[in-house]
Amino acid sequence: MKSEGMSPIVQTIAGILFPMVLIFSFYVIMHGHLTPGGGFQGGAIGASAVAMLIVALGAKKINDMVGEEGISSFESIGGLVFVIIAILGLFMATTFLSNFLVGDTIFGKIPPFGSNSGILNSGGILPLLNIAVGMKVIGGLSAVVLVMALATKEEKK
Amino acid sequence: MIYQIPFIAVIGLIAVGMYAILFKKNLIKIAIGITIVESGVNLFLITLGYREGGVAPIYTHLPPGTNIPEGMVLPVPQALTLTSIVIGVAVLALILSLIIKMYRKYGTLNAYEMRRLRE
Amino acid sequence: MRKIAGAIAFVIFFAFLLFSMYELHEFGKPPSDMDDYIIQNAQNETGANNAVTSVVFDYRGYDTLGEATVLFTAIAGVMILFRRGKDEE
Numbered sequence: 001m002k003s004e005g006m007s008p009i010v011q012t013i014a015g016i017l018f019p020m021v022l023i024f025s026f027y028v029i030m031h032g033h034l035t036p037g038g039g040f041q042g043g044a045i046g047a048s049a050v051a052m053l054i055v056a057l058g059a060k061k062i063n064d065m066v067g068e069e070g071i072s073s074f075e076s077i078g079g080l081v082f083v084i085i086a087i088l089g090l091f092m093a094t095t096f097l098s099n100f101l102v103g104d105t106i107f108g109k110i111p112p113f114g115s116n117s118g119i120l121n122s123g124g125i126l127p128l129l130n131i132a133v134g135m136k137v138i139g140g141l142s143a144v145v146l147v148m149a150l151a152t153k154e155e156k157k
Numbered sequence: 158m159i160y161q162i163p164f165i166a167v168i169g170l171i172a173v174g175m176y177a178i179l180f181k182k183n184l185i186k187i188a189i190g191i192t193i194v195e196s197g198v199n200l201f202l203i204t205l206g207y208r209e210g211g212v213a214p215i216y217t218h219l220p221p222g223t224n225i226p227e228g229m230v231l232p233v234p235q236a237l238t239l240t241s242i243v244i245g246v247a248v249l250a251l252i253l254s255l256i257i258k259m260y261r262k263y264g265t266l267n268a269y270e271m272r273r274l275r276e
Numbered sequence: 277m278r279k280i281a282g283a284i285a286f287v288i289f290f291a292f293l294l295f296s297m298y299e300l301h302e303f304g305k306p307p308s309d310m311d312d313y314i315i316q317n318a319q320n321e322t323g324a325n326n327a328v329t330s331v332v333f334d335y336r337g338y339d340t341l342g343e344a345t346v347l348f349t350a351i352a353g354v355m356i357l358f359r360r361g362k363d364e365e
Binding site for chain 2: 297308315336353358
Binding site for chain 1: 213215216217218219221225239243246250253254257
């Protein structure tokens, strides 16, 4: 893998395709309680978009724009949000990780029994947990790809 | 006996992976064998929960005329398989990082020669 | 010598797997009492249309918390192995 990236045709196409794949991964994460998908699946799609950018532009340029510590702190924020929402369930309702938003204002509509077209307003704490796990998976897998691409380049010089 | 073909496929996958772990010398081939055993176990977990003629257990736009408890596939084995896949990815990342560090120190990828170079 | 012991252990393990395949249930008819309860009551208690997501995050939330911890630990291990000094070399 060269450290300067690939030819200008590949760089232009990667720059056009990157926002589309990122928006598709956000769509899969946000509609986790209505359609097949959720936190882990959408996170894998987003990590593959960042990996395409690393291969096209070269690992050194990405390391100058966003360091490996920035991506790693993005992962830690996702883990913290998961634990904070779980502890909030202990204070507002009975147990750890209890669903305290069902029936309330923000995400709390209960859908009617049987086949229906989905309501985005439903789901309790499930959409918030999906966002937290999605941030964790995107940050973690991108950091692993970036660190491995930087480490296997020092031997050749 | 002929209708239990997915379980025979699981046994075939685990046998191929175990052969690669036991009888090969290259370190990368042993890591590939570990991944194949992981894939066999995930396939076994999913085929435990299949019902004949069933649809996915999702209530958005169901095809009309499906019985609610008896026409759907079981959801619990799918949840266990999701966790197992993510753990397999994490273990594979650690194995490959350790192989890179070992290659830099010893200069070879042969597992039989690495035992004798104690430097 | 090593290959003979490996071959004997491999044959014993493979025969054990084959003989225990006959004790499993039939392929299309699993025994299910817990899953019928989950499919019927997931919309009332959780409020989500997706039964698989409600099992992963609500009925079995501890497994997801443990898996997030395993993912975090493995990635922290990879970052420690490839750490570079502050331009020392």
